[in-house]
Amino acid sequence: MQKITAQQIRSSFINASRSEASKLNLPRNFDALDWESLDFLGWRDGKMPLRGYLVLPGPQGPAGIMFRDPEGGPKKNRSVLCELCRDIFSKDDVLLWVAKRAGQSGRNGNTVGTLICADFGCCRNVRVEPPANEINPDPAAVVLRQIGGLAARTAQFLERVQEA
Template identity: 60%
Template sequence: MEQLTDAAIRKSFINATRSEVSALNLPAGFAGLDWDNLDYLGWRDPKMPQRGYLITPLEGRAVGVLLRAPETSTPGNKRVLCALCQDVHSEEDVYLYVARRAGQSGRDGNTVGTLICADFVCSANVRQEVPATPIHPDPAAVTAERIAGLRQRPTQFLHRVLGR
C-alpha cells in the first residue's frame, strides 16, 4: 500500500462526518508502519475502541470507511472466518464490523457489515509461512495468491458501502 499522511487519511473517508474525521486517532506506531507489507490500512481507535477504520486503494486513490465494532466479541468457543484474509489458521478474534453506507443512503441509516480480524492483522496473516503440500507444492505461490485476494476483498466491501 502507498504510504499515507495524516491529512490524506482524514481526506479519504466516504461515510464519516467532519467531526468524526477530526476526532479520529491514528493507529499506534503510525510513523513506523511497514507500508510495503500492508494491503490495506486498518485499525481500532485507541481512545474509542468501538470505532474502527479501514482505508484501501480504490480507483487510484485511498478511500476510507468508518466502522463500528460490536460491544462484545463472539464467545471464545465460536470461530468465524475473516472475510478479508480468509485465514483458517488464525487464532485472532473476528468481529462483525458495520459501516454506514456512503451518501444519502448512509444518512438515512442504511449500513453494511463484514467480518474482519478484530485488530486488522490480515496483512500479517496472509504472509504467514505456508507449508508445502501435495495440493500446493509451491508455498510462495500460495502466499502470493493470498495477498492478491486480500488486496481485492476490501475493495469489494468498499463497493458495497458505496452502493455499487
C-alpha cells in the first residue's frame, strides 16, 4: 500500500458522514507505519473502542469503511476464523464487525457484517510463513497466495458495502 495522509484517510470513507470522519482517531503509530507491508490500513479507534476503520487502496484512490462492534468486544467462548485473512494459526481474537452500507441504503439503516481480526492484524497474519510440508513445499509461495487472497476478499467486502 502506498503511504496516504490523514486528510486522504478522512476523505476516503464511503459509509461515514464528514463529521464522523473528521472525529476519527488515527492509529497511535500512524507516523511510523510500514506502508510496504500493508495491504490495507485497519485499526480500532483508541478513544472509541467499539469503532474500527479499514482503508483500502483502489483505482480511484483510497476507500475507507467505518465499522462498529455491536457485541462490545471479544467473547472468549468461541473460536472463529477471520473472513479476510483466514489465518488458522493466529491466536488473535476475531469479532463480528458491522458497517453501514454506503449511500441512501446506509442512511436507511442497512448494514453488512463480517468476521475480522479484532485488531485488524490481517496484513501481519498473511505474511507469516508456514512450515514447509508436502502440500506446500514453498512457504514464500504460500505467503504470496495468502496476500492475494486477503486483497481479493477485502475488495469483495468493499463491494458489499457499496451495493445498494
